[in-house]
Amino acid sequence: MSRADDAFAWDGDNDPTLDTGAEHPNEAAAPPASDAVGSAESAPAESAEEPESAADVADEENEESAGEVPAGDVAEPRRMGDVALVALGVLGGVYALWTAGWIATALRMRPLAPDAMLTASLALAIAAPIVWFLTSWILTRRRLPWVRFTALVAGIVVLVPWPFVMLGAVGL
Known part of the structure; x- marks a missing residue:
């Protein structure tokens, strides 16, 4: 050589x-x-x-x-591209903001009526963004990336914390 x-x-x-x-x-x-x-x-x-x-x-x-x-x-997992990772991080950040919005809503509404049903529904509302994100992630694991992002964007639209968005910093 x-x-x-x-x-x-x-x-x-x-x-x-x-x-x-x-x-x-x-x-x-x-x-x-x-x-x-x-x-x-x-x-x-x-x-x-x-x-x-x-x-x-x-x-x-x-x-x-x-x-x-x-x-x-053996099906090897596909590696995500850089753009997909950044988009996933942005979507995860929006889900974290939605969770914080529901927590703020729960803290504002709790003193109004200490009802068991209201407390339970607010607890479910706080958990909903986390559950949606993880469920979308797990169920779309072996699907095309656009399917995963469609499920995540649908969750962002469905889970908007409307009480926080409508009342914002003004309060009840």
Whole structure:
């Protein structure tokens, strides 16, 4: 290997356990200098050092992984893009604001009527944004990203803390 090609290789690249069966493009393009000179004495020695064929390696891999699930059958989770992560953070922030709005509404309405039904409904209203966010996240885990964002935006529209929005800082 030339010094220029050395930058593209790591120690252990020629490890036979890492062989995928595909030939390295540099090896196929130009044979080593020792092969070009070749003599009758070097031919048997080189054939003894030849790596196993791709079929032999594939057979050994099949024997070793007979009890394992093939990697192609396991669904790997998709990585979210940067824009999707930022959008998810913004939507999560809106849900946190909605929760704070419902808490402020509950604190204002509580002194008006200490009724058990009002207290229970305000507790559910406080928990609703958190529950909606987590439920949307879990139920749309294996769906396309637009489905997840549609569910999250629908929750933002449905769960607006109207008592807080309508009365705001004025109070009751």
